[in-house]
Amino acid sequence: ALIEQEMSAERYIEIPEEIQDIYRIWRPTTLYRARRLEKALDTPAKIYYKYEGTSPPGSHKPNTAVAQAYYNKKEGINRITTETGAGQWGSALSFAGACFGLEIKVYMVKISYMQKPYRRIMMETWGAKCIPSPSTETQAGRDMLAKDPDCPGSLGLAISEAVEEAVGRDDTHYSLGSVLNHVLLHQTINGLEAKKIMEQIDEYPDIIIGCVGGGSNFAGLFLPFVKDKIEGRKPDLRIINVEPASCPTLTRGPYSYDYGDVAGLTPLMKMYTLGHGFIPPPVHAGGLRYHGMAPIICHLLKLGLVEARAEHQLGTFEAGVTFARNEGIISAPETNHAIRVTIDEALKCKESGESKTILLAHSGHGHVDMAAYEAYFAEKLKDYAYPQEKIEEALRDLPKV
Structure with a gap:
């Protein structure tokens, strides 16, 4: 069934009742308006976030x-x-x-x-x-x-x-937790919920922002919306994928066929990649340290339908603390990357006077990531841009296709 879903050309696949029964423990998840954050930033932008941290493990996974x-x-x-x-x-x-x-x-x-x-x-x-x-x-x-x-x-x-x-x-x-088509498919329950809720309050995002490692979290939110952009109903919709500067797959990797793993045991995938031999630096956003990216996201980026941005970790933690002190939620280090860009886009609205609607993919809480926050407060964290020579070294082993 999973292989059939991976290769399926169907637009919708029904969710079995046994799965829905477990989903009901925490789904649907809440769409929040970040009014306190908006006030703190003094921005005319409207910021919404779809919060996946209420699942038993605390994330979208x-x-x-x-x-x-x-x-x-x-x-x-x-x-x-x-x-x-x-x-x-x-x-x-x-x-x-x-x-x-x-x-x-x-x-x-x-x-x-x-x-x-x-x-x-x-x-x-x-x-x-x-x-x-x-x-x-x-x-x-x-x-x-x-x-x-x-x-x-x-x-x-x-x-x-x-x-x-x-x-x-x-x-x-x-079992793989990201990257593949069927994984992104399962995650779209989040975006379908978000779209339905926004319709009920007569809202539609101008900008959608999320962090990406393998891509399933953010794709799950934006895929139900990108359809409107592809079909011409929302041509100005912006979709921003945010990755760490220490693992810059979309922003500095080539678009090429590569393996999904170090040993080359997986099928080849067409994606932006830093090379399957890539060993990332030990930054705290562990969920974003992947050499490749979901082929669906990569294809959309290549077509110019989505954007990509890389952020340094100090700025992301600063944003996460700002979010926590206004919205109350202590976010995962991965999510902080998306919060950083959300704040930046809201501040641009402050400068321009535009009242844009921003939708943030909030992938989960950081309650078991407090060591990362402790290191940030102790000023032990440093920004790290992955060296170009290291990327070139990892790319030498790309399969010849």
């Missing part, structure tokens, strides 16, 4: 985790391996596994495993096993440790380990 767990269970699979960066996806699949009685094993990028121990504890509470990547349990992990014993890990490497284990066992499937 269960939208696809529940669906993938359901379809695997229906197929008779009782064990799933996966990767996770900051831990949102791993905890979401662990939650979904508990809902359907599945055994879950998560390879977590080592730097995040060390920075965010409570994510691991969340996974274990839901019955999953979580280990740091690179590990000694797979050939891909052992090869990397032999080359660099202190390797901080990467999403591409964690994917390789999870895929390798799944391929080696008949009772196990692999």
